[in-house]
Amino acid sequence: MLRRPLSLAFDSTPLKQALAEISRQAGLSLVYADDVLPAATLVNLRADHIAVAAALMDVLLDAGVDVVFTRDGRATLVKRPPGPAVQLGSIAGTVTAAGGGTPLPRATITVTGTRLTAEADAAGRYSISSVPVGTHRVRARMLGYAAADTSVVVEEGKETVVDFQLKAQAIELEAVVAVGYGEKRRENLTGAVASIGSEPLESRPITNTLAAIQGVIPGVVVERSGGQPGVEDFSLDLRGASSTNGGNSPLVLIDGVPGKLELLNPADIETISVLKDAAASIYGARAADGVLLVTTKKGTRGATRFTYSTNAAITKLTGMMDTPNNYQMAIMDNEANIHNGAAPMYTPDLLNRVRIGDPTPIPHPIYGSSGRMLFFTNTDWRKAVFENGFERKHTLTASGGGQNSSYYLSGDLFRPGRRDSICQRQ
Amino acid sequence: MIRYANDNNRRYNLRLNYDYDFSRRIRLESKLSLENQDRSDIGGLSHGAWCSCPWLVVEAIFGMPNHPVYTRSGQHFFAQGGWGNAVAQAKEAATATFAARGVNTNFKLIVEPLDGLKLNLQSGINYRTDDNTDIGKSSPLYRWDDSSIAYYSIANPDQNWVDRYNATTRHRNYVGYACGAPRKLVHG
Numbered sequence: 001m002l003r004r005p006l007s008l009a010f011d012s013t014p015l016k017q018a019l020a021e022i023s024r025q026a027g028l029s030l031v032y033a034d035d036v037l038p039a040a041t042l043v044n045l046r047a048d049h050i051a052v053a054a055a056l057m058d059v060l061l062d063a064g065v066d067v068v069f070t071r072d073g074r075a076t077l078v079k080r081p082p083g084p085a086v087q088l089g090s091i092a093g094t095v096t097a098a099g100g101g102t103p104l105p106r107a108t109i110t111v112t113g114t115r116l117t118a119e120a121d122a123a124g125r126y127s128i129s130s131v132p133v134g135t136h137r138v139r140a141r142m143l144g145y146a147a148a149d150t151s152v153v154v155e156e157g158k159e160t161v162v163d164f165q166l167k168a169q170a171i172e173l174e175a176v177v178a179v180g181y182g183e184k185r186r187e188n189l190t191g192a193v194a195s196i197g198s199e200p201l202e203s204r205p206i207t208n209t210l211a212a213i214q215g216v217i218p219g220v221v222v223e224r225s226g227g228q229p230g231v232e233d234f235s236l237d238l239r240g241a242s243s244t245n246g247g248n249s250p251l252v253l254i255d256g257v258p259g260k261l262e263l264l265n266p267a268d269i270e271t272i273s274v275l276k277d278a279a280a281s282i283y284g285a286r287a288a289d290g291v292l293l294v295t296t297k298k299g300t301r302g303a304t305r306f307t308y309s310t311n312a313a314i315t316k317l318t319g320m321m322d323t324p325n326n327y328q329m330a331i332m333d334n335e336a337n338i339h340n341g342a343a344p345m346y347t348p349d350l351l352n353r354v355r356i357g358d359p360t361p362i363p364h365p366i367y368g369s370s371g372r373m374l375f376f377t378n379t380d381w382r383k384a385v386f387e388n389g390f391e392r393k394h395t396l397t398a399s400g401g402g403q404n405s406s407y408y409l410s411g412d413l414f415r416p417g418r419r420d421s422i423c424q425r426q
Numbered sequence: 427m428i429r430y431a432n433d434n435n436r437r438y439n440l441r442l443n444y445d446y447d448f449s450r451r452i453r454l455e456s457k458l459s460l461e462n463q464d465r466s467d468i469g470g471l472s473h474g475a476w477c478s479c480p481w482l483v484v485e486a487i488f489g490m491p492n493h494p495v496y497t498r499s500g501q502h503f504f505a506q507g508g509w510g511n512a513v514a515q516a517k518e519a520a521t522a523t524f525a526a527r528g529v530n531t532n533f534k535l536i537v538e539p540l541d542g543l544k545l546n547l548q549s550g551i552n553y554r555t556d557d558n559t560d561i562g563k564s565s566p567l568y569r570w571d572d573s574s575i576a577y578y579s580i581a582n583p584d585q586n587w588v589d590r591y592n593a594t595t596r597h598r599n600y601v602g603y604a605c606g607a608p609r610k611l612v613h614g
Contacts, residue, residue: 207437226479231465231524255457255532257550257599263461263528265439296457298443317427326491354492361570372506373570374492381489385482385512389427401445408443415436 032077238290250290299406315389390417469522470562504567518565
């Protein structure tokens, strides 16, 4: 019963009411005297599939009561016997922005590993009382600033002063996203525009841009129907099937000019924005299936910076089903003949010759008149035809610039080794 | 992936992106890229309607385990009963070549006559050539005792073929537009 999952949503709910709900959902009979529970205690707990025992522990943590279970499935709440007195102290201080010293109201300060927390006031001041004596880590955080934490020693009956200075930290809202004929700050975007930077493209060993964006951009479906380098036959789908006999591919603009992604070096891409909604209409009828805006990298002003990356990979056919060898096929051939009411073709002697791989064939017992032979050797055609491939990719870039100019120069060589088509059923 | 296949595949890219600020209000962005892909393949590959992979791959997967690759004398065995010989197809086929080359230029002049108002003039020219040659070449297969020759799977001697594809594509794109952005609001 104690492991039965419950779904609970308590927001400042009186403890008594919370216990009644747990009791109802768990089918548990809870017995307690009214004076056992602190009347003013409010409970906050939101959880799905939380066990009964865990829920009781959570709501009763600060109530000073214990739960005693009886064999008949009842639970009794009793007052926790007073333990040794806990020595307490307090922590107080201010939270300000690094540099200017501006107070940071509403910054959150927590004592790590406890429920003790406080919020800074308008002057950036905070105070946390009833902190157990000992060494604690205290953490301050605020949206738009890097979190900071420090170690403090709390002494009995004393106030330990801890001041925090938080450094401003750029957050994702500041990012600029390419949209039709321009750019917008991400915080001002209201349309259905997805975008990715170069990180997801560089973090995977991908040699082709279309393969690089596969599964990376929400709403963009990239499918490949072949594995042959150069003819993977990628299909790009953004707005779903809008035509039964025409193309459904979005308009691809590379730095504002229509282009193809197949031959583009993925290492050159700075960002990709995907216009899924009416924002694409600025490009007219060509954008009926959405728009992909690809922006290539720009140079970074300053001294020339070189980067080199290389990737080597072994390619292997996967998902191949097992096929029978000669002996297994001979057994199956016999079974087929038996089911068909015919005599098995492979006699025990022939089966034995298959088993040992006799290199001397005989005229086929059934089709021998047409010149066919019966062989006892075994051929693994896949081993005879396929082998693992090996591919290498080298990328060298240089970036720099002066006061008025910047440049980005890149070279890329992709060299897939022995390979050919990989079968993929359509 | 396939043994014996020609191993001469490469793709290379070169790119130069260069930006120059003539003044605080006039900027030129230029991009030049070269793309080259050379691919070679087993020539004359065809495939069935149910699968995009060539028959060669199908034959390798479904090849009869009791059929040898070579005859007694070392010739390619004629796989009896309607089966092909995938090794023979891979070794004997001619090499098909597929070459794609592209040059892309992109120049953009950005003038900002007023704060927040940008006039953009852009010219983008893409030039691409494709040069493909695919060859279907016959290859003989032999019975076990070399008593007869058969031609199978790729092409019969009287059905050799060459498929050439050459294309030159030029896309010229000229765009001019103005865009404005409100000055950044300062939140109190």
